[in-house]
Amino acid sequence: xxxxxxxxxxxxxxxxxxxxxxxxxxxxxxxxxxxxxxxxxxxxxxxxxxxxxxxxxxxxxxxxxxxxxxxxxxx
Numbered sequence: 001x002x003x004x005x006x007x008x009x010x011x012x013x014x015x016x017x018x019x020x021x022x023x024x025x026x027x028x029x030x031x032x033x034x035x036x037x038x039x040x041x042x043x044x045x046x047x048x049x050x051x052x053x054x055x056x057x058x059x060x061x062x063x064x065x066x067x068x069x070x071x072x073x074x075x
Contacts, residue, residue, distance in 0.1 A: 005030075 012026065019029055 015026055
Protein backbone atom coordinates (compact mmCIF):
# COMPACT_ATOMS: atom_id res chain seq x y z
CA UNK A 1 0.00 0.00 0.00
CA UNK A 2 1.28 3.46 -0.80
CA UNK A 3 0.96 6.25 1.75
CA UNK A 4 1.53 9.95 1.15
CA UNK A 5 3.21 11.95 3.93
CA UNK A 6 3.72 15.67 4.36
CA UNK A 7 7.24 16.28 5.67
CA UNK A 8 9.22 19.49 5.87
CA UNK A 9 11.96 19.44 3.18
CA UNK A 10 14.74 20.25 5.63
CA UNK A 11 13.65 17.47 7.99
CA UNK A 12 13.48 14.97 5.15
CA UNK A 13 16.93 15.90 3.84
CA UNK A 14 18.50 15.63 7.30
CA UNK A 15 16.85 12.24 7.80
CA UNK A 16 18.15 11.07 4.40
CA UNK A 17 21.69 12.12 5.30
CA UNK A 18 21.64 10.29 8.61
CA UNK A 19 20.05 7.18 7.15
CA UNK A 20 22.44 7.17 4.18
CA UNK A 21 25.28 6.96 6.72
CA UNK A 22 23.87 3.65 8.00
CA UNK A 23 22.88 2.33 4.58
CA UNK A 24 19.12 2.75 4.87
CA UNK A 25 16.47 4.67 2.98
CA UNK A 26 13.73 6.81 4.48
CA UNK A 27 11.23 4.29 3.12
CA UNK A 28 12.96 1.40 4.93
CA UNK A 29 13.13 3.35 8.18
CA UNK A 30 9.46 4.31 8.09
CA UNK A 31 8.46 0.75 7.19
CA UNK A 32 10.47 -0.66 10.13
CA UNK A 33 9.04 1.93 12.49
CA UNK A 34 5.48 1.11 11.49
CA UNK A 35 6.17 -2.63 11.94
CA UNK A 36 7.49 -1.88 15.41
CA UNK A 37 4.41 0.19 16.30
CA UNK A 38 2.16 -2.57 15.00
CA UNK A 39 4.06 -5.15 17.05
CA UNK A 40 5.34 -6.91 13.96
CA UNK A 41 9.05 -6.17 14.26
CA UNK A 42 11.62 -8.85 13.62
CA UNK A 43 11.73 -10.21 17.15
CA UNK A 44 14.91 -8.44 18.28
CA UNK A 45 13.02 -6.76 21.10
CA UNK A 46 12.03 -10.14 22.49
CA UNK A 47 15.58 -11.42 22.27
CA UNK A 48 16.98 -8.35 24.04
CA UNK A 49 14.36 -8.43 26.77
CA UNK A 50 15.10 -12.13 27.39
CA UNK A 51 18.82 -11.35 27.71
CA UNK A 52 18.08 -8.50 30.11
CA UNK A 53 15.85 -10.77 32.19
CA UNK A 54 18.53 -13.46 32.32
CA UNK A 55 21.17 -10.96 33.49
CA UNK A 56 18.93 -9.16 35.96
CA UNK A 57 19.91 -9.65 39.58
CA UNK A 58 23.22 -11.37 38.82
CA UNK A 59 25.42 -8.49 40.02
CA UNK A 60 27.06 -8.23 43.43
CA UNK A 61 27.64 -4.81 45.00
CA UNK A 62 29.75 -6.33 47.84
CA UNK A 63 27.63 -4.35 50.29
CA UNK A 64 28.02 -0.98 48.56
CA UNK A 65 24.89 1.15 48.72
CA UNK A 66 23.94 4.00 46.41
CA UNK A 67 24.70 7.40 47.91
CA UNK A 68 23.43 10.43 45.97
CA UNK A 69 25.87 12.84 47.65
CA UNK A 70 28.86 10.73 46.57
CA UNK A 71 27.57 10.43 43.01
CA UNK A 72 27.16 14.20 42.61
CA UNK A 73 30.26 15.21 44.56
CA UNK A 74 32.08 18.03 42.76
CA UNK A 75 35.85 17.77 42.56
